[in-house]
Amino acid sequence: MIETNINTAFFHSWFRKYVKGFYSEDPKIQENIRLKEEHTLRVCKEIIQLGKALNLNKNALRLAETIALFHDIGRFEQFRTYGTFNDKISENHATLGLKVLKETNALSRLTKTQQSIAFKAIGYHNVRKLPDPADENPDCLLYSKLLRDADKLDIWLVVTTYYAQRHKHRNPALELELPDTPEYSLCFIEDILNNRISNSHALKTYNDMKLLQLGWIFDINFTRTFLYIQQRQIIEKIITTLPDTEDIRKIQNHLNEYIRKIGDS
Numbered sequence: 609m610i611e612t613n614i615n616t617a618f619f620h621s622w623f624r625k626y627v628k629g630f631y632s633e634d635p636k637i638q639e640n641i642r643l644k645e646e647h648t649l650r651v652c653k654e655i656i657q658l659g660k661a662l663n664l665n666k667n668a669l670r671l672a673e674t675i676a677l678f679h680d681i682g683r684f685e686q687f688r689t690y691g692t693f694n695d696k697i698s699e700n701h702a703t704l705g706l707k708v709l710k711e712t713n714a715l716s717r718l719t720k721t722q723q724s725i726a727f728k729a730i731g732y733h734n735v736r737k738l739p740d741p742a743d744e745n746p747d748c749l750l751y752s753k754l755l756r757d758a759d760k761l762d763i764w765l766v767v768t769t770y771y772a773q774r775h776k777h778r779n780p781a782l783e784l785e786l787p788d789t790p791e792y793s794l795c796f797i798e799d800i801l802n803n804r805i806s807n808s809h810a811l812k813t814y815n816d817m818k819l820l821q822l823g824w825i826f827d828i829n830f831t832r833t834f835l836y837i838q839q840r841q842i843i844e845k846i847i848t849t850l851p852d853t854e855d856i857r858k859i860q861n862h863l864n865e866y867i868r869k870i871g872d873s
């Protein structure tokens with residue numbers, strides 16, 4: 609079979625049309641549908657930047673872009689059905705996305721191999737840990753890693769922008785409807801101090817969510833992503849929104865030290 613180039617314009621127009629079907633007169637719904645639509649388009653840009661830094665060829669970049677474009681396709685149905693982005697109280701948005709893709713046959717223009725990579729990368733995009741290299745094929749893992757880094761980069765942008773402007777406009781969906789109390793769960797502090805990625809099922813407060821987002825640093829796959837984290841001052845921007853306690857100062861030093869070591873290596 610002759611492999612032709614992936615037509616990303618076709619997929620973008622499919623996506624736009626699909627998302628428009630979820631637009632609503634209700635400003636709260638509309639805000640969150642647009643939020644995920646815009647997030648998706650930025651993740652496409654991030655993944656291309658990361659892929660270019662790894663010298664991926666043109667068609668590999670197009671496949672990466674297509675995977676990014678569809679990675680959160682389940683978010684729209686999730687919000688319409690449940691009015692939340694919290695998977696724990698609704699359903700797994702990656703699994704829901706795969707169902708949408710299969711039902712609509714949206715990826716039929718990709719080869720079977722490309723479809724299988726896309727399905728797996730999307731299915732893996734929100735798991736706590738990727739499978740071991742011995743248990744999954746290298747291409748699938750590469751695209752999964754690219755997607756996970758690109759996705760995190762944009763979520764950090766979304767949340768840090770939100771934290772800075774929250775006093776002007778609140779969106780409970782971005783806080784996973786968690787209570788905004790001064791408390792945080794010590795397991796998240798412990799995880800960071802031990803370079804562990806936390807389990808999202810342990811989230812109890814809005815501060816916990818911020819700590820979880822800080823811990824994503826331990827799940828970064830590419831040097832370029834670290835560079836962006838530093839340039840965009842992600843750690844500082846999240847830390848300033850947390851209570852001024854000994855624990856928080858400890859994790860701030862720990863995270864900065866971790867990033868500095870990576871930069872030196």
Ligand SMILES: [Fe+2]
Pocket residue numbers: 647651679680759
């Ligand atoms: Fe995403």
